[in-house]
Amino acid sequence: MPDVKAVISREKDAPVSVETIRVPDPGPGEALVRVQACGVCHTDLHYKVGGIGDDYPYLLGHEAAGIVEAVGPDVDEVAPGDFVILNWRAVCGQCRACRRGRPWYCFDTHNATQRMTLADGTPLSPALGIGAFAEKTLVAAGQCTKVDPRAPATVAGLLGCGVMAGLGAALNTGNVQRGDSVAVFGCGGVGDAAIAGAVLGGATTVIGVDVDDRKLEWARRVGATHVVNSRREDPVERIRELTNGYGVDLAIEAIGLPETYRQAFYARDLAGTVVLVGVPTPEMTLELPFLDVFSRGGALKSSWYGDCLPSRDFPMLIDLYLQDRLPLDVFVSEEIGLEDVEAAFQKMHDGDVLRSVVVMR
Structure with a gap:
């Protein structure tokens, strides 16, 4: 012992x-x-x-x-x-x-x-x-x-933990596809990993959203093609501008706040997907117009540990790292x-x- x-x-x-x-x-x-x-x-x-x-x-x-x-x-x-x-x-x-x-x-x-x-x-x-x-x-x-x-x-x-949660939110839960557009709300460790996952999955427009310019610079370093400081501009409107007015195919909330979840909900294209990987606190509640949930279609998902299977995902991701792809x-x-x-x-x-x-x- x-x-x-x-x-x-x-x-x-x-x-x-x-x-x-x-x-x-x-x-x-x-x-x-x-x-x-x-x-x-x-x-x-x-x-x-x-x-x-x-x-x-x-x-x-x-x-x-x-x-x-x-x-x-x-x-x-x-x-x-x-x-x-x-x-x-x-x-x-x-x-x-x-x-x-x-x-x-x-x-x-x-x-x-x-x-x-x-x-x-x-x-x-x-x-x-x-x-x-x-x-x-x-x-x-x-x-x-x-x-x-x-x-x-x-x-x-x-x-x-954290990097797998973000990578998996994009690759596993969000099922990002080649040519997709992706927005990630919150560019800390989990959010930046989601950005890296979106790039790895073949997304061509990857938008990082945060209130901190330092974090937005980190987002660029892991592959974000665009960044939005949501203190200075409306992230939903800016994301629409960057996607020909449609919104993104996949919006990932990596903070765990009702406000940013609502932004992610409205920043996606019709039939787009929202993935929540940020962890809310017990007292938080979310209110959305029920008709908007119905009329916008798509999928609202939660991602726990990036829906990963360690025996499958860890060796693969390490191999990608060693190939300078992650x-x-x-x-x-x-x-x-x-x-x-x-x-x-x-x-x-x-x-x-x-x-x-x-x-x-």
Whole structure:
């Protein structure tokens, strides 16, 4: 049972701390992973401020890549020495979604059975069942996806959550096609990944919408053909101007706000698609004229984790990165240590970074 350093959130909205934790040896169906890098994601901040639950203390971090050090009995997906990306949707293979050939909708995903603990034995709640702001972590073997080890861990790990959510919103949920027009509302990490996904899928007009010129510049770096600052101009009208008056084939909302969702709804062409990948808060409500929902046709979809299947999508996306067809390096704003996570949360909140990435030295 190794003792390692990790980032802990002990109570709601309190500063995180770096502490020693104990990681059990892997049992049946489990894997011990030496974490090499882990991105700082908004979901970790949600845990810290009590936006997800109150099962403190939390072991934060989930957007990670590393090396499998050991596996328990009955594990054949991965072996010691494998370079893996961690995912938070280890599919069961038995639920009604899996049996219908739609495992990306699995209704019974699973995590490691054993709990990691503080040095005094207090059980920890790992963020999204992973807990990777740690030198080592224990996960279900199905949460490990083997990929090409030539990819740096700093970029590979980002596919574990936010970047995959955005890419998948465009490629999987939105089913972007060659020649499509796409607008993405919100050009942070998830939104910019959606832009990159739209480009990868063959969209020829890709419009990034945000209120921050810094983020709009990031959007251009990942492939946006046009950008719109919605503080200065009406994004719906501008998007119509850029699409010969029609609106886009696909509008992706990557913030989780009713106002921007309405903008996405009206910025699409007749029979166009809206995809919500931004995460709303529980008190939010949305009101739309019911006749507009009917008369505009098309599809209104929600995208959870980009409707991804890690075993299918992670290796493919890493291969595209290695072919210089997917600019994952753009998403790494800075490399930091475990002790810098609290400051990274503030930078993320202020919009100063796409991703801070913790690197285990």
